[in-house]
Amino acid sequence: MITASASLFKKDFGNYQRMVRREPIEVVNHGEPTGYFVSPEDFAEYQRLRAAASRRHLRPVDLSDDQRKALRESRVPPEFAAPEDLMGD
Structure with missing residues (x-):
């Protein structure tokens, strides 16, 4: 599973939209999971x-x-x- 910081996820959302087709993405804030993009x-x-x-x-x-x-x-x-x-x- 791909892990991305919330700030990077927000900044590079277009790239993560392509990546999520291959596998889910865990979004973390200060090292703690805040959600998953699937x-x-x-x-x-x-x-x-x-x-x-x-x-x-x-x-x-x-x-x-x-x-x-x-x-x-x-x-x-x-x-x-x-x-x-x-x-x-």
């Missing part, structure tokens, strides 16, 4: 994910390709693979 596409994704989170569940279509791939490749740890074994007789 592309319209990233903001739309943020809004979509926030709406999905408010539903308290996600549908596969709500996940990114990387998230779906991570789920497909995930495995249950061996200690939890057979929960019926924990129940006893």
